Amino acid sequence: MTDGSTSEKSEDIEIRLLLEALFLKYHYDFRNYAMASIKRRLKQARLQMGFATFSALQEGLLHDPSLLPRLLSFLTVQVSEMFRDPSYFKAIRETVVPHLRTYPSLKIWVAGCSSGEELYSLVILFREEGLEARTLFYATDINQEALGAAEAGVYALDRVRLFTENHRKSGGKSSLSDYYQAAYGRVLFDKTLRRNVVFSDHSLVTDAVFAEMHLISCRNVLIYFDRVLQDRALGLFKDSLARKGFLGLGAKESLRFSRHAGAFSDFVREERIYQRRVG
Structure with missing residues (x-):
């Protein structure tokens, strides 16, 4: 026994x-x-x-x-909401966007995009700030079903009240209802929000760098990795960022104990937004 x-x-x-x-x-x-x-x-x-x-x-x-x-x-965790942690998106809007305005074209990577809520949040933010037209967004995840849901852009109607409140708190410059149509208990986000988006299967564990990014947003993914895997992913982000590019992590994530910490400086410390150092 x-x-x-x-x-x-x-x-x-x-x-x-x-x-x-x-x-x-x-x-x-x-x-x-x-x-x-x-x-x-x-x-x-x-x-x-x-x-x-x-x-x-x-x-x-x-x-x-x-x-x-x-x-x-x-x-693979598929729990998210639009403009989750509104203060994070407000910091992107108020402190990161002014730097991004200086580039003629932009590449943004939403790593671990799940069912797309964070992606649409950033696309809407960039549209409101007049940057969408010059931006290419990459939305990646290892879960094909999640990518399919993200590309469809359909969400339950009962979630929209929270989405709308988050959008308002993030400094939204329009009504969230401008970006979707509601019917049969669901909302469908406008297909124009996807016109500059590339959806792709990509693993932070096994795959390599695929483009030079100006902003990488990877929130609430690293908390599920052990230290070795966190370092692997953060090294990938470091190598993927343009000089002085930005990295945004989740509220419970940090670069502090990573061997790549020296490659970044705190940009908005309380929102876990970092900037790639030069050199």
Whole structure:
């Protein structure tokens, strides 16, 4: 008879083998995500997908590729809102945008865009500030279903009150209702908001730099990574930014303990907005 600690140790081994199989078979790498978070999500996935053990889930995943999108929906967090943490977007508007105005063209990367709320927030902000026409936005995520939802731009009507309040608090210069149509309990955001957007599958874990950016916004993604993976992602952002480009992180994220901290200076410290140092 095994005691609880032995059973938990065996379960941890199963989880690590499952993550290794996921990487080797499908090239999605969650091996260095924070273990407590990944374990909690995999337990939920295993139960809802009807597998008795993590080993059984691993076997199913190896032999049935149709299970992959469902598993990814558990492993990649799809919780967001438009203009989430309005003070962050207000700081972008008031302190970052004046610098961005000096460039003839701009590239903005929303990394880990989930279902698109942060992307549309930035596009609307840039339209209100007169910068949208000269800006190319890159919206990336590892979850294809999330990318599809982002590209569709459809959200539940009951979420719009919060979106609208956040937009107002962020210093919005128009009514959010100018950008969507409502019908049948949903809202559809104007397709013109997507005309300068490139939606792409991209992993912060395994993929490389793909363009030189003036602003990278990656909020509430790094909190799910362990220190090794955080450093990998922050190094990718460092190498992707133009000289004096900007990086925005989530409210609970920081560069402080990263080996790449020296490459950045605090720009708006309280909002976790950093600027790439020259040299």
